[in-house]
Amino acid sequence: xxxxxxxxxxxxxxxxxxxxxxxxxxxxxxxxxxxxxxxxxxxxxxxxxxxxxxxxxxxxxxxxxxxxxxxxxxxxxxxxxxxxxxxxxxxxxxxxxxxxxxxxxxxxxxxxxxxxxxxxxxxxxxxxxxxxxxxxxxxxxxxxxxxxxxxxxxxxxxxxxxxxxxxxxxxxxxxxxxxxxxxxxxxxxxxxxxxxxxxxxxxxxxxxxxxxxxxxxxxxxxxxxxxxxxxxxxxxxxxxxxxxxxxxxxxxxxxxxxxxxxxxxxxxxx
Numbered sequence: 463x464x465x466x467x468x469x470x471x472x473x474x475x476x477x478x479x480x481x482x483x484x485x486x487x488x489x490x491x492x493x494x495x496x497x498x499x500x501x502x503x504x505x506x507x508x509x510x511x512x513x514x515x516x517x518x519x520x521x522x523x524x525x526x527x528x529x530x531x532x533x534x535x536x537x538x539x540x541x542x543x544x545x546x547x548x549x550x551x552x553x554x555x556x557x558x559x560x561x562x563x564x565x566x567x568x569x570x571x572x573x574x575x576x577x578x579x580x581x582x583x584x585x586x587x588x589x590x591x592x593x594x595x596x597x598x599x600x601x602x603x604x605x606x607x608x609x610x611x612x613x614x615x616x617x618x619x620x621x622x623x624x625x626x627x628x629x630x631x632x633x634x635x636x637x638x639x640x641x642x643x644x645x646x647x648x649x650x651x652x653x654x655x656x657x658x659x660x661x662x663x664x665x666x667x668x669x670x671x672x673x674x675x676x677x678x679x680x681x682x683x684x685x686x687x688x689x690x691x692x693x694x695x696x697x698x699x700x701x702x703x704x705x706x707x708x709x710x711x712x713x714x715x716x717x718x719x720x721x722x723x724x725x726x727x728x729x730x731x732x
Contacts, residue, residue: 505694506724507531508686528553528624528654532684532724533560536622540650540728541566545619548644550607550637552598555581557622562592569597569618569644571610604636611640618644621651621731634667638674645731651676653727654684664725671729682726696722 507529533556541547543565549557552570561568562585572578578598585593601607621641625634641651653667668678687694 502680502682504532504535504682504684504726505687505689506535506684508722528556529686529724530556530560532654532726533557533622534564535684536652536654536726537561537564537566537620540652541620546614546617548611548614548618548621548641550611550621550623550640550644551625552577552581553624553626555584557624558596558598559585559589561622562589562595565592565595566620567595567597569599569610569614571599571601571607571640573600573602575600604632604639607636607640608643611643614644616644616646619646619649621645621649622654623651624654631670634670635674638671638676642674642676642731647731649731651729651731653729654724655727656724664727667727671727676729676731678727679730680728682728684724684726686722686724 537547537557537560541561541564545566547557547561547566547568549561549568549570552558552572555570558568558570558581570581572581578600582593582598585596585598589596599610599613601610621644623637623641625637629637638651645651651671653671655663655667664681671678685694685696687696689695
């Protein structure tokens, strides 16, 4: 696990997309003032029922991309009861369920009406009595997502992002722009992702976050393990593929390349 270079790379075709730069990256002046960025390690439950190679994440098991235990830890660590939590991509609903259980008001956005209806049912089943704290909305693209963020403009204390891997540049830029609009000054955005062998996901996420106006604060490694004395023991391996998985590649993942942690990037909204 490594610390990402927080300097954005850019592309001038869109105000949401950072510019591409050659040579060694330099830290921005704002980030340099923060001093060393700490690396924290959390222990969490394993991700289940999600294949990173699926093409249709919203309609398959890949929508389940955030463990319930990690969702709870993030909500409790970066917000307090009564706060508003903004979730621009509702994913597997575990983030909004965790927020409701913890007494947070939540605005969560889905890209598909059918997915939103399934999430509403999950809320009723898994957070009875607390589901009234959640408002679910649908947005089919970046512009609609920004409009939903404007509903709570600058009132959310926490924005929780768990983009599917890999997320397109348009999707990632849209999620971050909407989070920036929804958060109050001084609020926190958290990006939760899994590193991929072919791409520096962390560096890309930090670059896009800075382009959206965020300050990078901290990298947390949420390891799917439990502690035994001074050792971390990974949880028993589970198959990525669930019954709804649309992926045709069912080869087992090599143990040497197995991903057993989430990378959590903590961002500050000035």
